Amino acid sequence: MAEVMLVEDDVALRESMADCLVLLGHTVAEAGSAVELYQLMADKSFDVVVVDINLPHYDGYSITRYLSDQADTGIIITTVRASLEDRVRGYQSGADIYMTKPVEPEELSAAISGLVLKRCVSRTAPIPGTDTATTGEMPGWSYSSTNLELTSPNGRSVRLTRREAMFVDHVVHSRDIVISRGDIIATLGDDTSASSYRKLDSMLCRLRAKTLSHTDLSLPISTVQGVGFSMIAVIAGRG
Incomplete structure (x- = not known):
């Protein structure tokens, strides 16, 4: 299905979500911080990065801005922050999709697949x-x-x-x-x-x-x- 990077500092939540996404057909790598993400991305590219906002050292907005400038990858924000200001900031930082937790694995999987397809079609469009x-x-x-x-x-x-x-x-x-x-x-x-x-x-x-x-x-x-x-x-x- 898709090569997914899951960036979440809550280990239990991250591992649970990763397991579900794997069962739904995706290949998933995990990171608990921006530093871990950048280290992994030095050797491998991903179709979609799913990133939380509340992270240590560098928040999800910083990661999203970096990815939108440096990497050809889809970006999905998942967060407990549900205000209009936060959602607008997320899209302005470069997110393709903004999802408010709790997020069901099936919904996240569908969002990932849809985003991959949309980006694939845009690359091959006349x-x-x-x-x-x-x-x-x-x-x-x-x-x-x-x-x-x-x-x-x-x-x-x-x-x-x-x-x-x-x-x-x-x-x-x-x-x-x-x-x-x-x-x-x-x-x-x-x-x-x-x-x-x-x-x-x-x-x-x-x-x-x-x-x-x-x-x-x-x-x-x-x-x-x-x-x-x-x-x-x-x-x-x-x-």
């Missing part, structure tokens, strides 16, 4: 000002259900896993229709649990990254916030 962004269309894509292969307008192809192929095939055959996430999950044969939605988000993130890596073009499938997915290009199906 550059504003290009023809794709102007027209909303990238003609020339084709998909082979036989070879499980998606071919871009520049002739480069990307091989799909069977689940990725099922996703792409369903979108291709539902052209001009926004497909709900629930519909996709049913097509993939999964149940409607929260873990299935997380698996779908992770699969799409990997597919976007893989498509960009193999073709130098963004996956021509758009996420419709709060609804589902739709094509932003003509994808011709072939056997």
Whole structure:
């Protein structure tokens, strides 16, 4: 799922939360202070850093400002401080998400996964000002259900896993229709649990990254916030 750094000086709370996040599919490292965090980050990068505000020596706001300036990572603040002033200060310091304790592990896990997906999509989105962004269309894509292969307008192809192929095939055959996430999950044969939605988000993130890596073009499938997915290009199906 995600490489997570959990910064919390309450050892019992930190270890409990870390255990829960691991059970929910994440890889978790722990730190009890800014110093420990910076030492660990010297050798390893993380998708998301979850940081408490009330820490020894350097508070969470200081850490958040540092991370937003120095590291390409998502930042989630978790704290007992619930005032408007504190929340505003948290976002101004660079936090992506501000959560008030107590935080349920499932909610934190969902926030982490959503933030990773959002950052992944933003990295692979078409550059504003290009023809794709102007027209909303990238003609020339084709998909082979036989070879499980998606071919871009520049002739480069990307091989799909069977689940990725099922996703792409369903979108291709539902052209001009926004497909709900629930519909996709049913097509993939999964149940409607929260873990299935997380698996779908992770699969799409990997597919976007893989498509960009193999073709130098963004996956021509758009996420419709709060609804589902739709094509932003003509994808011709072939056997």
